[in-house]
Amino acid sequence: MDQVLENMKNIIRGGGNIVVLAGMNITYDIGLNGVTAEHIAYDIEQKYGYSNDEIASSLFYTRRAELFYRYYKEVILNIDDPQPSSIHYGIYKLQQCSKLSAVVTRSVYSLYKKAGCSNVIQLHGSVDENICPRCKRLYDSGYIKHSKGIPVCEKCGIPLRPGFSLLGEMLDNGKISRASNAVENASILLVIGAEINSPLCRYMVKYYKGDKLILLNDKERIGDECANYRAYGNIRDMFAQVMDF
Numbered sequence: 001m002d003q004v005l006e007n008m009k010n011i012i013r014g015g016g017n018i019v020v021l022a023g024m025n026i027t028y029d030i031g032l033n034g035v036t037a038e039h040i041a042y043d044i045e046q047k048y049g050y051s052n053d054e055i056a057s058s059l060f061y062t063r064r065a066e067l068f069y070r071y072y073k074e075v076i077l078n079i080d081d082p083q084p085s086s087i088h089y090g091i092y093k094l095q096q097c098s099k100l101s102a103v104v105t106r107s108v109y110s111l112y113k114k115a116g117c118s119n120v121i122q123l124h125g126s127v128d129e130n131i132c133p134r135c136k137r138l139y140d141s142g143y144i145k146h147s148k149g150i151p152v153c154e155k156c157g158i159p160l161r162p163g164f165s166l167l168g169e170m171l172d173n174g175k176i177s178r179a180s181n182a183v184e185n186a187s188i189l190l191v192i193g194a195e196i197n198s199p200l201c202r203y204m205v206k207y208y209k210g211d212k213l214i215l216l217n218d219k220e221r222i223g224d225e226c227a228n229y230r231a232y233g234n235i236r237d238m239f240a241q242v243m244d245f
């Protein structure tokens with residue numbers, strides 16, 4: 001086994017109070033696109049006539065709700081009832097070993113919760129928390145996916161608000177401070193499937209005071225040097241090796 005992965009394994013096996021920053025590569029790995037679908041930006045523009053950033057914006061939602069919801073159903077909810085991968089279950093294993101303090105992610109899918117994780121901070125909200133602006137009832141992703149045209153509240157008959165933040169909207173301050181507090185108090189900061197300069201890590205990593213910043217990602221990128229331990233390759237395989245205790 002690779003010595004770096006062996007070192008990571010020993011740190012995790014011997015430590016606790018871990019905060020996981022769970023990146024978008026975990027989401028892409030199971031074939032989900034996320035909200036802005038950066039990895040298929042060209043295809044989106046060809047198909048919808050607008051860029052992914054335009055469609056996923058609050059202005060676009062307000063003006064072109066029908067097209068926005070078509071994109072929501074086809075691109076964001078591209079997989080019916082997605083299931084957690086071995087990475088999600090590996091993070092849950094950390095919780096079972098009483099090592100996990102929190103999972104912080106920009107992913108809008110409920111897969112960490114589905115795997116059993118309890119303290120999950122979804123900074124950008126969730127596809128399973130679409131809300132009626134009037135009665136505040138929540139609707140899950142299945143309701144959106146199977147609705148015709150613009151999904152409406154069954155009771156009020158008015159269009160639902162998507163459960164995640166759109167570009168141009170403020171993020172939830174409460175969630176950001178919960179996440180930054182968790183990172184500040186963490187003994188081990190475990191970054192999986194994101195580069196240090198990603199929108200998720202750039203902001204969060206600066207709160208970490210320890211010397212056990214572990215990074216697992218597909219390939220090396222500028223800015224990753226600040227991680228204390230890092231490995232690149234297939235994130236499922238690497239994480240399985242690190243969690244093999």
Ligand SMILES: [Zn+2]
Binds near residue numbers: 135137153154156
């Ligand atoms: Zn309602």
